[in-house]
Amino acid sequence: DAGVIQSPRHEVTEMGQEVTLRCKPISGHDYLFWYRQTMMRGLELLIYFNNNVPIDDSGMPEDRFSAKMPNASFSTLKIQPSEPRDSAVYFCASSLLSGGEQFFGPGTRLTVL
Amino acid sequence: RKEVEQDPGPFNVPEGATVAFNCTYSNSASQSFFWYRQDCRKEPKLLMSVYSSGNEDGRFTAQLNRASQYISLLIRDSKLSDSATYLCVVRASGTYKYIFGTGTRLKVLA
Numbered sequence: 740d741a742g743v744i745q746s747p748r749h750e751v752t753e754m755g756q757e758v759t760l761r762c763k764p765i766s767g768h769d770y771l772f773w774y775r776q777t778m779m780r781g782l783e784l785l786i787y788f789n790n791n792v793p794i795d796d797s798g799m800p801e802d803r804f805s806a807k808m809p810n811a812s813f814s815t816l817k818i819q820p821s822e823p824r825d826s827a828v829y830f831c832a833s834s835l836l837s838g839g840e841q842f843f844g845p846g847t848r849l850t851v852l
Numbered sequence: 853r854k855e856v857e858q859d860p861g862p863f864n865v866p867e868g869a870t871v872a873f874n875c876t877y878s879n880s881a882s883q884s885f886f887w888y889r890q891d892c893r894k895e896p897k898l899l900m901s902v903y904s905s906g907n908e909d910g911r912f913t914a915q916l917n918r919a920s921q922y923i924s925l926l927i928r929d930s931k932l933s934d935s936a937t938y939l940c941v942v943r944a945s946g947t948y949k950y951i952f953g954t955g956t957r958l959k960v961l962a
Contacts, residue, residue: 770948772950774952780954781939781952781953781954781955782896782939782952782954783952784949784950784951784952787948787949789948794948795947795948795949830895830896840886840898840901841898841950843895843896843897844895845894845895846895
């Protein structure tokens with residue numbers, strides 16, 4: 740299995756631009772999670788899906804952030820408009836079981852200038 | 853108070869040493885516990901789950917103390933390859949939300 744796939748791996752953009760991060764979970768996994776990691780705050784859960792349905796988005800910082808999962812093999816995290824404080828590494832993870840191991844993708848390193 | 857707290861370190865230890873990390877959690881309803889390992893500029897990966905009775909995997913031993921609300925990770929006979937950040941992870945009952953600690957950085961020195 741290819742594991743969780745994320746794209747792009749690196750993104751540099753200017754403040755005010757729209758940013759779209761993409762994730763392909765491991766085939767057959769029912770849960771998909773989006774995290775943000777910074778030095779100051781560590782790894783924070785933004786939102787998670789079960790069977791393509793958003794279950795908990797309480798970690799989404801504000802209305803500038805949105806996430807979708809149109810099918811079992813694809814999810815997006817969008818930031819519009821982006822701000823410098825959004826600079827972080829964004830990880831996508833998937834799991835087969837509700838309380839089981841989460842498999843992380845390699846992350847997208849976002850820099851907003 | 854943070855939901856999951858860890859000493860950030862770094863813990864600098866010589867090869868062959870034994871090192872232990874603790875992690876405290878604030879939600880007494882927490883049900884599942886894990887240790888993840890994260891190498892520099894890489895994604896986190898599961899090291900081991902933590903069971904109520906404690907569990908061991910080779911040189912690694914994890915323990916849970918529900919009364920004091922902490923979990924621990926013991927690494928024996930440290931190897932250079934153990935150098936990484938160790939993340940404590942907690943999941944509360946009734947939710948699939950995983951809370952990660954900010955990690956403890958370990959450096960094993962030759």
